[in-house]
Amino acid sequence: MKLFLDTANLEEIQEGVRWGVLRGITTNPTLIGKESSDFLPLVKEICSIVDGEVSVETTGDDTDSLVSQGREITQIADNAIVKVALTPNGLAATRKLSDQGIKVNMTLCFSATQAILAAEAGAHIISPFLGRLDDVATDGLRLLSDICEIYAVQSYETQVLAASLRHPLHVVEAARLGADIATMPFKVFEMLVKHPLTDAGFKKFAQDWEEAKPHLGELLPSMQQEA
Numbered sequence: 301m302k303l304f305l306d307t308a309n310l311e312e313i314q315e316g317v318r319w320g321v322l323r324g325i326t327t328n329p330t331l332i333g334k335e336s337s338d339f340l341p342l343v344k345e346i347c348s349i350v351d352g353e354v355s356v357e358t359t360g361d362d363t364d365s366l367v368s369q370g371r372e373i374t375q376i377a378d379n380a381i382v383k384v385a386l387t388p389n390g391l392a393a394t395r396k397l398s399d400q401g402i403k404v405n406m407t408l409c410f411s412a413t414q415a416i417l418a419a420e421a422g423a424h425i426i427s428p429f430l431g432r433l434d435d436v437a438t439d440g441l442r443l444l445s446d447i448c449e450i451y452a453v454q455s456y457e458t459q460v461l462a463a464s465l466r467h468p469l470h471v472v473e474a475a476r477l478g479a480d481i482a483t484m485p486f487k488v489f490e491m492l493v494k495h496p497l498t499d500a501g502f503k504k505f506a507q508d509w510e511e512a513k514p515h516l517g518e519l520l521p522s523m524q525q526e527a
């Protein structure tokens with residue numbers, strides 16, 4: 301399962317890239333609006349930092365306008381892909397864009413029927429929003445499970461992107477259910493690596509090493525240099 305960050309924040313993206321595990325970015329108008337940079341330079345910068353797909357969301361709900369925006373988004377960078385909301389006009393735009401070979405991430409998916417429609421429209425990615433369903437006392441993971449099962453049975457090539465993730469268990473379950481991609485806020489991404497036993501064990505090994513070092517004789521050159 302590929303790990304994406306759901307952010308438009310350059311520092312967060314740079315840190316994710318540094319870890320060597322970041323495979324792409326999802327943005328939306330809310331996330332873009334939180335940053336102080338202008339839209340185009342910001343999106344260009346994100347696309348240049350990340351070696352992977354960057355979803356850039358269209359606005360409005362007029363099919364022709366969505367198609368035009370989609371074409372323009374693909375001009376921003378080779379790895380910019382088009383995010384379109386799962387409305388009837390969004391489906392029509394996705395069909396037109398995918399017929400032109402343009403990759404579309406259909407977003408704001410809250411039902412299996414919408415996911416079937418997105419796949420039939422030729423979407424490259426479907427984004428079910430787990431956390432927002434959980435927020436209204438509906439099982440987001442159940443939806444993800446349904447979509448993964450349906451797509452497998454139907455041999456749809458549309459990739460399943462688990463979106464609106466709120467905590468590490470969402471990520472674990474998305475991987476277990478067979479999602480192709482999980483996108484998450486940076487705070488959830490950071491939580492994936494944290495474990496108190498890792499911290500405690502790391503500290504103890506460091507202390508024991510410092511005590512043992514004086515009587516261990518010759519060490520590797522890089523061990524001698526370490527701070």
Ligand code: E4P
Pocket residue numbers: 306326327328407427429431432463464465483
């Ligand atoms: C995905 O592409 C969306 O940007 C995102 O996951 C929405 O998540 P939220 O419910 O935390 O806003």
